[in-house]
Amino acid sequence: MHFGNFLSLFIVNVVLSGTLVASASLDRRGYNPDLALPLYSSGRWVFNSKGETVTYVGANWPGAADVMIPEGLQYQSVSHIAGMFAEAGLNSVRLTYAIELVDQIYENHGKDVSIKTALVEALGSENGTQVYHEILKHNPSFHKDITRLEVYDAIAEELYGRGIYLHLDNHISKGMWCCSTDGNGWFNDTYFDIDNWLRGWKYMASHGKKWKALASVGLRNELRAAVSEYALPINFEVWTEYMTKAAEVVHHANSDVLIFFSGLNYDTNLHDIVYGNALSDSTNATFDIREYDFYHKAVFELHTYSSPTDCESYWSGLYNAGFASLNESDTDVANRLPVVLSEWGHSEEDSSLAYESVYSTCLHEKAVEYKFGWMLWSMIGGYYVRSGSQDNEDLWGLLAKNETVFRGVESADAIITMAKDTLASDVDEGVSASRKHIKSWDNYKA
Numbered sequence: 001m002h003f004g005n006f007l008s009l010f011i012v013n014v015v016l017s018g019t020l021v022a023s024a025s026l027d028r029r030g031y032n033p034d035l036a037l038p039l040y041s042s043g044r045w046v047f048n049s050k051g052e053t054v055t056y057v058g059a060n061w062p063g064a065a066d067v068m069i070p071e072g073l074q075y076q077s078v079s080h081i082a083g084m085f086a087e088a089g090l091n092s093v094r095l096t097y098a099i100e101l102v103d104q105i106y107e108n109h110g111k112d113v114s115i116k117t118a119l120v121e122a123l124g125s126e127n128g129t130q131v132y133h134e135i136l137k138h139n140p141s142f143h144k145d146i147t148r149l150e151v152y153d154a155i156a157e158e159l160y161g162r163g164i165y166l167h168l169d170n171h172i173s174k175g176m177w178c179c180s181t182d183g184n185g186w187f188n189d190t191y192f193d194i195d196n197w198l199r200g201w202k203y204m205a206s207h208g209k210k211w212k213a214l215a216s217v218g219l220r221n222e223l224r225a226a227v228s229e230y231a232l233p234i235n236f237e238v239w240t241e242y243m244t245k246a247a248e249v250v251h252h253a254n255s256d257v258l259i260f261f262s263g264l265n266y267d268t269n270l271h272d273i274v275y276g277n278a279l280s281d282s283t284n285a286t287f288d289i290r291e292y293d294f295y296h297k298a299v300f301e302l303h304t305y306s307s308p309t310d311c312e313s314y315w316s317g318l319y320n321a322g323f324a325s326l327n328e329s330d331t332d333v334a335n336r337l338p339v340v341l342s343e344w345g346h347s348e349e350d351s352s353l354a355y356e357s358v359y360s361t362c363l364h365e366k367a368v369e370y371k372f373g374w375m376l377w378s379m380i381g382g383y384y385v386r387s388g389s390q391d392n393e394d395l396w397g398l399l400a401k402n403e404t405v406f407r408g409v410e411s412a413d414a415i416i417t418m419a420k421d422t423l424a425s426d427v428d429e430g431v432s433a434s435r436k437h438i439k440s441w442d443n444y445k446a
């Protein structure tokens with residue numbers, strides 16, 4: 001840490017937002033408040049603006065369900081929850097949002113909806129009003145008409161003060177608990193309007209310019225089967241057309257951020273992209289990341305939820321799905337980019353013993369062996385509402401339902417150790433060549 005940076009950041013923070021507490025904790029936590037943004041990708045590595053490698057170790061902070069407000073704030077402050085990321089030794093937050101949030105801003109003549117309105121809408125007037133008062137009680141810095149996006153702003157500011165990267169993920173189009181046949185699965189599915197998605201990204205990438213912690217974005221969480229007959233065919237040809245279009249929109253609006261590309265089938269498959277195979281049965285065209293302006297901003301992301309019994313055979317599936325990109329000696333790789341495991345997780349209750357499962361210990365071991373970034377699902381102990389059930393507890397949350405303490409001692413320790421070990425991993429294959437490849441950091445600004 002540079003004391004000069006710390007001091008000037010401290011002053012700026014006090015003047016701009018008065019978040020004295022957040023800044024004061026930086027030193028004690030040993031965080032470097034200088035995030036050295038923007039980040040770049042070259043080869044399999046992410047670099048900061050000083051040319052140092054950066055490996056994400058983080059957790060998800062969901063915000064894309066019905067109310068479209070980041071979760072947990074009826075129990076604890078933004079500052080406390082952000083502090084728990086730091087407490088766990090995590091350097092990044094994957095904060096999720098729904099495109100519907102932006103759609104509603106457009107419908108509302110450019111004005112975002114207040115959290116009070118959003119809560120009443122999603123939870124009913126009695127519960128919505130009660131949760132609204134709890135949020136204000138725990139977050140005294142929130143003014144009474146605070147909007148949803150202003151909550152995101154407050155989180156971004158808090159993360160910046162703590163030296164934590166913000167990764168903004170578009171989780172879904174219609175705000176709700178996701179998946180299977182929910183109409184958000186694939187391009188032009190019932191709720192997945194492509195133009196609204198691109199408009200949403202243009203809006204959020206521009207808005208994110210004022211978030212000093214914003215390091216990267218994820219274009220779309222877990223592409224999957226569609227329910228609408230109008231949905232486009234599911235293949236990498238369609239994927240390439242629209243994912244690169246969205247990446248161009250983001251890059252044009254905000255040329256600083258890294259752009260994460262997720263795969264097919266719930267983000268478990270990037271095989272044909274990484275290996276440069278034909279994009280579909282009806283074309284010989286292949287994906288080539290070097291053709292795009294955002295080449296040095298691109299990162300792959302994958303998810304894995306599984307219960308393997310053998311680490312090596314489990315890993316060979318993940319390797320084949322796209323982690324091969326991390327092996328500089330694997331010459332079958334055609335598009336080499338960093339790969340971040342942006343979701344994985346399991347029960348965080350100690351009694352589940354999930355922390356000592358093959359799944360968990362294997363990912364820990366491989367994160368160290370390959371030095372890849374990862375983000376746990378999730379940090380937060382519950383949801384305002386999930387699939388119609390209000391005040392819903394999530395046993396997969398690293399935090400207890402009251403968002404105050406870690407849910408399990410052993411479980412949290414496993415994550416803390418994994419973060420430490422990942423960051424301490426001394427893998428540096430290809431670093432100097434990749435670093436040289438980006439000749440001048442500033443030339444990559446559009």
Ligand SMILES: *[C@@H]1O[C@H](CO)[C@@H](O)[C@H](O)[C@H]1NC(C)=O
Pocket residue numbers: 123124126127390391
């Ligand atoms: C209010 O929330 C509680 C859970 O906290 C739930 O049991 C109840 O059904 C909710 N009421 C309404 C009207 O949705």
Ligand SMILES: *[C@@H]1O[C@H](CO)[C@@H](O)[C@H](O)[C@H]1NC(C)=O
Pocket residue numbers: 188230231232
């Ligand atoms: C998308 O779906 C709508 C119906 O919701 C349809 O009219 C339109 O043609 C579809 N777009 C494409 C590109 O197929």
Ligand SMILES: *[C@@H]1O[C@H](CO)[C@@H](O)[C@H](O)[C@H]1NC(C)=O
Pocket residue numbers: 281282283284
């Ligand atoms: C793919 O390439 C092969 C060999 O050049 C050619 O015969 C075939 O017509 C091509 N297929 C398509 C869909 O372009």
Ligand SMILES: *[C@@H]1O[C@H](CO)[C@@H](O)[C@H](O)[C@H]1NC(C)=O
Pocket residue numbers: 327328329330331
């Ligand atoms: C990397 O790829 C090479 C060539 O395919 C292979 O021999 C080696 O085992 C791989 N290493 C790792 C760590 O995956």
Ligand SMILES: *[C@@H]1O[C@H](CO)[C@@H](O)[C@H](O)[C@H]1NC(C)=O
Pocket residue numbers: 400401402403404405
């Ligand atoms: C929060 O929840 C945990 C786990 O249930 C409990 O041990 C702890 O006392 C609670 N803390 C507060 C301040 O309520």
